[in-house]
Amino acid sequence: MASKRNGKQTVKIQTPVSIASSACIVGPKEGQGPLRLYFDEIIEDEFWGEESWEKAESKLLRETFAKIINKASKTVNDIQYVIAGDLLNQCIATSFGLRESGIPFLGLYGACSTMAESMSVGAMLVEGGFADNLICVTSSHFCSAEKQFRFPLELGGQRPPTAQWTVTGSGGVMLSNQGTGPYIKHVTTGKIVDMGIKDANNMGAAMAPAAADTILTHFKDTGLKPEAYDLIITGDLGKLGKTICDELLRNQDLDISSRYNDCGAMIFDLERQDVHSGGSGCGCAASVLSGFVLNEMKKGTLNNVLLVATGALLSPTSTQQGESIPCIAHAVSISRNLS
Amino acid sequence: MASKRNGKQTVKIQTPVSIASSACIVGPKEGQGPLRLYFDEIIEDEFWGEESWEKAESKLLRETFAKIINKASKTVNDIQYVIAGDLLNQCIATSFGLRESGIPFLGLYGACSTMAESMSVGAMLVEGGFADNLICVTSSHFCSAEKQFRFPLELGGQRPPTAQWTVTGSGGVMLSNQGTGPYIKHVTTGKIVDMGIKDANNMGAAMAPAAADTILTHFKDTGLKPEAYDLIITGDLGKLGKTICDELLRNQDLDISSRYNDCGAMIFDLERQDVHSGGSGCGCAASVLSGFVLNEMKKGTLNNVLLVATGALLSPTSTQQGESIPCIAHAVSISRNLS
Numbered sequence: 001m002a003s004k005r006n007g008k009q010t011v012k013i014q015t016p017v018s019i020a021s022s023a024c025i026v027g028p029k030e031g032q033g034p035l036r037l038y039f040d041e042i043i044e045d046e047f048w049g050e051e052s053w054e055k056a057e058s059k060l061l062r063e064t065f066a067k068i069i070n071k072a073s074k075t076v077n078d079i080q081y082v083i084a085g086d087l088l089n090q091c092i093a094t095s096f097g098l099r100e101s102g103i104p105f106l107g108l109y110g111a112c113s114t115m116a117e118s119m120s121v122g123a124m125l126v127e128g129g130f131a132d133n134l135i136c137v138t139s140s141h142f143c144s145a146e147k148q149f150r151f152p153l154e155l156g157g158q159r160p161p162t163a164q165w166t167v168t169g170s171g172g173v174m175l176s177n178q179g180t181g182p183y184i185k186h187v188t189t190g191k192i193v194d195m196g197i198k199d200a201n202n203m204g205a206a207m208a209p210a211a212a213d214t215i216l217t218h219f220k221d222t223g224l225k226p227e228a229y230d231l232i233i234t235g236d237l238g239k240l241g242k243t244i245c246d247e248l249l250r251n252q253d254l255d256i257s258s259r260y261n262d263c264g265a266m267i268f269d270l271e272r273q274d275v276h277s278g279g280s281g282c283g284c285a286a287s288v289l290s291g292f293v294l295n296e297m298k299k300g301t302l303n304n305v306l307l308v309a310t311g312a313l314l315s316p317t318s319t320q321q322g323e324s325i326p327c328i329a330h331a332v333s334i335s336r337n338l339s
Numbered sequence: 340m341a342s343k344r345n346g347k348q349t350v351k352i353q354t355p356v357s358i359a360s361s362a363c364i365v366g367p368k369e370g371q372g373p374l375r376l377y378f379d380e381i382i383e384d385e386f387w388g389e390e391s392w393e394k395a396e397s398k399l400l401r402e403t404f405a406k407i408i409n410k411a412s413k414t415v416n417d418i419q420y421v422i423a424g425d426l427l428n429q430c431i432a433t434s435f436g437l438r439e440s441g442i443p444f445l446g447l448y449g450a451c452s453t454m455a456e457s458m459s460v461g462a463m464l465v466e467g468g469f470a471d472n473l474i475c476v477t478s479s480h481f482c483s484a485e486k487q488f489r490f491p492l493e494l495g496g497q498r499p500p501t502a503q504w505t506v507t508g509s510g511g512v513m514l515s516n517q518g519t520g521p522y523i524k525h526v527t528t529g530k531i532v533d534m535g536i537k538d539a540n541n542m543g544a545a546m547a548p549a550a551a552d553t554i555l556t557h558f559k560d561t562g563l564k565p566e567a568y569d570l571i572i573t574g575d576l577g578k579l580g581k582t583i584c585d586e587l588l589r590n591q592d593l594d595i596s597s598r599y600n601d602c603g604a605m606i607f608d609l610e611r612q613d614v615h616s617g618g619s620g621c622g623c624a625a626s627v628l629s630g631f632v633l634n635e636m637k638k639g640t641l642n643n644v645l646l647v648a649t650g651a652l653l654s655p656t657s658t659q660q661g662e663s664i665p666c667i668a669h670a671v672s673i674s675r676n677l678s
Binding site for chain 2: 011080085092101106107108109117120124129131148192326
């Protein structure tokens with residue numbers, strides 16, 4: 001095995017990779033949720049002055065990208081790569097959002113796992129000496145996602161209680177070989193897990209086994225115990241998926257419950273905001289990481305966090321053809337201190 | 340700048356990264372083309388025993404993936420990552436094709452640039468010590484692509500002379516820190532280039548400026564001259580796009596014409612096979628690389644090759660919304676010898 005590997009699916013980042021800056025912009029509904037004080041900007045309506053939801057999503061990503069660079073006091077010339085993707089067909093939120101950036105671009109598709117996937121690839125590229133600074137960014141938009149994956153919004157379709165609400169938002173980070181942290185310490189790359197769930201309105205249940213698999217693997221690979229983290233946070237399992245993930249881990253004798261939460265369960269007030277099982281979308285983990293997690297780490301209320309972003313790798317076509325939902329979860333561990 | 344960087348967009352691979360094996364499977368039309376003797380397998384019809392074109396495309400990718408591992412005399416346990424993507428919405432050819440693989444999976448979206456993008460990321464991960472062996476693979480399918488991007492095949496729509504024919508095929512490579520070459524020497528990562536072309540039936544013209552930009556940058560970054568390569572090969576510009584790329588480079592005082600070809604212009608007999616401007620799709624560059632290029636390198640008729648795979652980062656939605664086509668090209672240089 002190559003020297004930097006730490007078990008079957010994990011890499012230990014040995015040369016410091018610092019999160020030099022982060023930013024996020026969210027939609028109006030997210031801006032009324034419990035995390036509203038953590039976001040850099042809350043837009044007033046879902047169009048944000050654009051002609052379509054897709055263009056509004058591109059603008060979210062473009063403006064977030066600009067904020068990340070500005071907050072790090074850098075210019076585009078200082079950045080070697082932007083690593084990004086989104087949920088839309090052919091990832092157009094990203095390609096149109098970054099069209100004028102002029103930075104070498106590596107496009108990813110990891111569905112809602114994109115934030116952790118981009119940070120995984122990014123951390124390895126910085127640690128490997130291929131970049132001094134790079135940006136990892138992603139987005140999602142409730143209206144563009146509903147239109148593409150489910151039904152026209154105008155139809156006013158009813159949603160089952162297991163359904164989740166796609167977050168309108170973009171978030172991202174700059175990774176750097178300079179800086180004072182927080183630092184990426186481990187990268188655990190997920191494998192595809194498909195337990196046969198076919199209900200595209202129950203993504204939490206479909207993705208929970210992938211999250212549990214990656215969390216178990218992370219602890220097995222690293223030899224760490226859950227106590228190593230103040231917070232283990234999944235991307236967008238929602239209330240139901242979170243419960244399933246917790247139970248799957250207990251069945252494997254791993255109890256993370258006292259330090260476990262889910263971005264989809266945190267970003268909305270599940271009692272008050274009519275989002276059923278909670279938030280979802282690439283922008284869910286991205287904005288909760290860039291907003292809540294990294295700000296709490298800066299304050300020192302969180303010291304060690306394991307982010308496990310989860311993705312459902314289906315399409316409307318695969319669902320119509322009767323297929324089940326392949327899922328994946330990628331984990332990155334983040335620490336305030338190097339040692 | 341980090342030490343392994345070689346100019347603004349290029350990385351020099353300093354620790355040997357060998358292409359340990361390659362494989363490709365193509366469709367019946369590709370199997371009647373001028374490169375037919377180079378392909379590992381030619382399927383008899385576009386369904387290949389599956390119920391849908393999408394499932395047939397997943398099978399192409401799955402079987403190609405298996406062939407790559409077998410030809411390297413490895414097992415899945417020897418592989419640390421599979422890096423892959425395709426053209427279908429949410430990259431389902433890949434996620435369903437690799438669903439049972441059990442290998443950590445990094446999904447990419449680079450449209451038809453995916454083969455070079457995956458090899459770029461893969462080469463950096465191997466060189467950086469994060470993997471001993473990994474697989475880069477991609478696919479496309481004429482019928483699934485037409486259905487998704489253009490018109491139902493049953494409509495029998497006429498295609499303009501600038502249109503290209505999506506290759507039905509999958510190809511890929513195993514990259515390894517062991518082996519006797521050929522070796523990846525440089526990785527030049529493209530930035531998004533959009534010259535305002537809006538005609539989704541003229542991808543060659545839309546992508547040619549991105550290809551020219553990356554080729555120019557590669558030579559500027561590395562200080563190499565075109566004579567350093569026996570073959571400079573773009574991914575899927577087709578006949579028209581190839582002519583435009585060649586002309587754009589001449590306008591910048593770079594003449595590559597004596598050693599320049601395009602996978603899309605090579606894979607079909609443009610006079611005889613009724614494919615208008617030539618082949619396209621992720622599977623085009625992938626199968627011409629895995630079939631023709633790497634076999635000729637093995638024979639010694641080619642020693643140094645620059646592969647420049649090109650991608651059009653549009654979607655039917657962006658076209659319907661009147662947008663132009665953002666494009667990208669990623670280059671990897673491959674040499675028989677280390678020195």
